[in-house]
Amino acid sequence: MKLFHGWLSSASRRVRLCLAEKGIAYESVPVDLAAQEHHSPAFLAMNPNGVVPALVLDDGRFLYESSTICEYLDETFPTPSLRPADAYVRAQMRNFVRWTDDHALPHLLILNWSLALQPVASQWSDDALATRLARIPTASRREAWLRIARKPYTDDEKRQALESLLALIPKMETSLGSQPWLMGDDYSLADIAAVPFIARIAELAPNALSSDTAPAVADWWRRMQHRPAFSLARIDSFDAALQARGAMAQ
Template structure:
């Protein structure tokens, strides 16, 4: 088994934080995104989509997408539970995880891929066909981000963690999203006090440095 990883990309970081919380060690192969190693023939033979992370199992099967990889390990190592144990917990964590991905993470991707010079004519992920940048999508992403921050701040005013009274996969997803946004110059407003309280707490966990 080996995990195809990349040190600075947010999706691989989500898997690393999850594995650190679980205490699971997996051999890693670093893929240099800046050198376009993810678009080379060797990696495309592993994941034709050209995205990281990817988990190659001992029998040769490859699991792609960070959430799916974490779900795989959750089935093998259910303790400590990060996807919930009761029907309500599982549904709540899933609901918030999807909301963070669709409203928050997607907003940052819209901004980054439609403004950064490195993504000129490469506005789609990985080995997708050439696609031009669309400034209007970056503007929409900024609006989406502001709305998402307000929603998450309100939620964290009523709950210690994103999906309830204990740390979960939803918190991992939110952390990599907020940190990704900061790197893309989408800041968290000073008046988002609940979100800032939560961010300080989750960033202090040892797993955040994974």
């Protein structure tokens, strides 16, 4: 299989983590989001939404949507299982993952794009911007690229985005209670879905993850980072990765 992904992309990090937990070998194809490689016709043929990740199966068929890809991988490579055996708990897992898609990713986008994409997009000429926007398949992402290129998110918007992202912590604290993983005794795709967001919160607002404020999440995060899959999936420091990219460009 071939995974088209972004090293800093939350949805890509999720899929890399799932592949690593399952020990599935794959070819890694990094996509340059700043160069908008994911809006090329070749990429759109794999993922018509024009976002990473996209997985190319061994028989040449494509899959997109990180949560769908993870479920597919769990069905086709059943060991170790990453979905709860009980149908009700499995449904709760899906609702948790959906919550992160709807309520965490849009806020993290504002924070991450301001750092990673704004410096590049703000340099584009009006003509170049118009051409680039025309290739974006969804109105919401067209708007996000326009914001980054011409109407940067304000400090207030970024503060609000971080506050909204932090709503994940009490939600997880409640789910975890006194159990080790979000869906109970067993590690699942819900835990995987949360990792990219908690990893960024650990960098942006470390106090929110202190054992005084959120003891269950703090302990979950400590254990998560010790899993061998965590380093295999390369959930590297966002800022360090950005700096390395800048150094490479010099």
